[in-house]
Amino acid sequence: MSRYLYTLLIVLILASCSTRPRVPGSLPDEEKMAQVLADIYQVESILGQTRLSYNSGKEDKVSGYYRYVLEEHQMTKVEFDTAMSWYSANPTVLTDVYEEVIEILSRREAEIKNKINKEKDERKALAKIPSKTSLWNDSTSFELPFDAKDSLDNRVPFDVEVDSLSNGIVRLSASYSFKEGGFLDSAQMQMMVSYADSTVDTIQYQIHKSFKKVSGNLTHRVDKSKTLTHLEGYLFEHDTSKHSVVKIEDVKLTFIPTIGAADMSLR
Structure with missing residues (x-):
């Protein structure tokens, strides 16, 4: 008896499978059709949000969006209409296609939400990064010599009190253009960085004579364990x-x- 029941079950399974037609080879398969329809529905959603429809008097522009979708899938309008006619005549297959369309659109929506959330997180992180502070309180350009008889004054000294800064980078920069008539072949930028614990760091940068504009740059990292209180030095230090x-x-x-100053490279 069980053998007859088994045989009947096989017959019923085969019968149920035979009721679902196969997609003709000349038409896009179910997966391809689902991709096309998902793109079309996405376009329609965008058009709906921008209030651009066939009733808006911009039919050519709307049609262009649909043509673009079909071109992306290497299909003509005739091929799409033919495929839709067949799928519409076979609702059991079309139902499966629409289920796949829903899956595709759901995945895309999740990806968009994840991207938006990521961008929000990045903007929040950037907002937390402190901006740089200008400490220079003097003129930004000088013509030397001020006085040919006063070599000390011609070194262009500077002295800046700061308000307890830590965990960051101090940078002194300037450009230099030597002119005819001078005697020095080189000079230095010099900066002394003083901390609340009475320690001092001295840094220098050698400036070589050039009749073209050259850049000078002093960069010093202030560790978060120290508190910067005072900066002084010379823009044009020399010993003659x-x-x-x-x-x-x-x-x-x-x-x-800086955030994570130890990981920042100086440039």
């Missing part, structure tokens, strides 16, 4: 009474707070 004819421009002294 001889003077040089030089133009100093674009002077900047900035403090750049």
Whole structure:
């Protein structure tokens, strides 16, 4: 008896399978059709949000969106209409296609939401990064010599009190153009960084004579365990009474707070 029941079950399974037609080879298969329909529905959603419809008097523009979708899938309008006619005549297959369309659109919606959330998180992270602070309180350009008889004054000293800064980078920069008539072949930028614990770091940058504009740059990292209180030094330090004819421009002294300063490379 069980053998007859088994045989009947096989017959019923085969009968149920035979009622679902196969997609003709000349038409896009179910997966391809689902992709096309998903793109079309996405276009229609965008058109709906922008209030652009066939009733808006912009039929050519709307049709262009649909043509673009079909071209992306290498299909003509005739091929799409033919495929839709067949699928519409076979609702059991079309139902499966629409289920796949829903899955595709759901995945895309989730991807868009994840992207939006990621961008929000990135904007929040950027908002937390402190901006740099300008510390320079003097003129940003100088013509040397101020006085050919006063070599000390021609070093262009600076002295800046700061308000307890830590965990960041101090950067002093300027550009130098040597002129004819000077005697010095080189000079230095020099900066002394003083901390609340009475320690001092001294940093220097060598400026070599050039009749073209050259850049000078002093960069010093202030560890988060230290508190910066005072900056002083010279834009044009030298150890001679001889003077040089030089133009100093674009002077900047900035403090750049950092997050994870130990991981930041100096440039």
